[in-house]
Amino acid sequence: MSCCGPTRRTLLGAMAVATLSSALGAGASRAQRNSLIATDLELVTVTDRSVIMTWTTVAPDASGQPVxxxxxGAVRVAPVGSAPVTMYESAEPTPFHYAEITGLEPGRRYIFEAESEGVRAVSALNPVTLAPDAPEVCGEFTTLVPPPGRLLRTFALGNDVHYGETVSGLIVGDFPPGFRSLPDLPPYPEVMLAALLDDLRAPDRGAQRLILAGDLTAEATPSQSRSVRAQLDSWGALGRDYLVARGNHDRPHTGADYASCAPATADHRDCFTEFFVPREELVQHEIGGLRLLGLDTSELDGTGGRIDRPQFDHLTGILTADPDRPTLIFGHHPVTRTSGATALAGPGFILNASDSTELQTLYTRAPGVFLHHAGHTHRNLRTRPDTPCDVEFLEVASVKEYPGGYTLLRIHEGGYMVSFYKTRTPAARQWSALTRNEYFGLIPAYTLGHLTDRNHVVHRDFSGLT
Structure with missing residues (x-):
């Protein structure tokens, strides 16, 4: 297999999916099966011993619309230089394919091809998956080499559930056209959160903690806050199994819908506090010597981020008293200048410049801080700090829409491995296929992220953890 640019079949697949959204919602027409198209191929996850890819199969109906x-589905894989062999076959037919291949060797180059009924799966028109070196183009990937030493802990990083939201993909008002829950299914935030929780306890994921970096609700009403708390509590206990930081959607609000909640100011009522964590208060948790700290970066009104002075002083005191302790920090708003320069909404969408500078300067004096997990932008992106601190700043794509998933952070004695996973229940895969058409079909170019944003290894000394 050789690298190449987009083929005619790739272009046909992209054009087919441009109108796939209406077909997913309706699904009433009969497809012409002799014109099957296997499109949207994405090699999503690469670990040391496994790889996961997804694709969708469509065909035009009698009117020419793709359904x-x-x-x-099948996937053939082999080490480079060998003939590919079938390592995955779907258990039952589906339009929304999710293929996980295990038993691979760390640090080895492999060739692969995915197909459905003899039709080769190809990427849609996404600059990330159509780059000359993209696995979807080259038909090659290299498994990661895990950090040295024993696996100590596995954490799941997630954000942006938006519980109670009814239309996905809106930016301002009703623009651009949004997407509603599929017929005969629960509201999509419930579907996607259930899929996340279903994944985490599975033996092949094995997450011991879920860390949610904000926007659990759409507008932090009492009903939304109570309902998302109930769904999370059916999986585990707050403060033990899962930790929560507040996002901008979880901030205090004004209006009659919030009248029963505790006052935050003379005009604003805070319903989120009753069910989760107090406003502007640092979340603290420790497991096996590893410190987890959650920041409330929400503003009282607005989408940007800030850290109030008492919370900042509290964080400074903790890190100053024990600066070398391995520490993971999570908060809703991204921090770095690169995040602000590349966010669709601009620099005003992330943590404000003065707080960002102070926070990163603090990290230079606390060498134990190794990762800062954020959400808010709904994308997978790894950025470097603006100060000489040895911290990875990682944005994780949203739970609630395409690509619809979470990141596993596997901590070894000699470092950690980051792996992004799409959720895999049938309903979650269908919703992800629909919402990849958000922003007029441009959302994959923004939110999927480069393969190395989603999957990578960092070497650190965690030998003192248990």
């Missing part, structure tokens, strides 16, 4: 078509 989802259930088909078989």
């Amino acid at each position: 989802p078509v259930a088909s078989s």
Whole structure:
């Protein structure tokens, strides 16, 4: 297999998916199966011993509109220089394919090809998956080499559930056209959160803690806050199994819907506090010597981020008293200048410049801080700090819409491995296929992230953890 640019079949697949959204919602027409298209190929996850790829199969109906078509799926894999062999076959036909191949060797180059009923799966028109070196183009990937030493802990990093939201993909008002829950299914935030929680306890994921960096709710009403807390509590206990930081959607609000909640100011009522964590208060947790700290970066009104002085002083005191302790920090708003320069909404969408500078300067005096997890932008992005601190700043794509998933952070004695996973229940895969058409089909170019943003290894000394 050789690297190449987009083929005619790739272009056809992209054009088909441009109108796939309406077909996913309706699904009433009969497809012409002799015109099957396997598109949207994405090699999402690469670990040391496994790889996961997804794709969708569609075909035009009698009117020429593409509709989802259930088909078989297969993936052939082999080390470079060998003939590919089938390592995955779907258990039953589906339009929304999710293939996980295990048993691979660390640090080895592999070739692969995915297909449905003899039709090769190809990428849609996404600059990330159509780059000359993209696995979807080259048909190659290299497994990661895990950090040395024993696996100590596995954490799941997630954000942006937006519980109670009814239309996904809106930016301002009703623009651009949004997407509503599929017929005969629960509201999509419930579907996607259930899929996340279902994944985490599975033996092949094995997360011991879930860390949620904000925007659990759409507008932090009493009903939304109570309901998302109930769904999370059906999985585990707050403060033990899962930790929560507040996002801008979880901030105090004004209006009659919030009248029963505790006052935050003379005009604002805070319903989120009753069910989760107090406003502007640092979340603290420790496990096996590892320190987890959650920041409330929400503003009282607005989408940007800030850290109030008492919370900042509290964080400074903790890190100053024990600066070398391995520490993971999570908060809703991204921090670095690179994040602000590349965010669709601009620098005003992230943590404000003065707080960002102070926070990163603090990290230079606390060498134990190794990772800062954020959400808010709904994308996978890894950025470097603006100060000489040895901290990874990691944005994780949203739970609630395409690509619809979470990141596993696997901590070894000699470092950590980051792996992004899409959620995999049938309903979650269908919703992700629909919402990849958000922003007029441009959302994959923004939110999926480069393969190395989603999957990478960092060497650190965690030998003192248990």
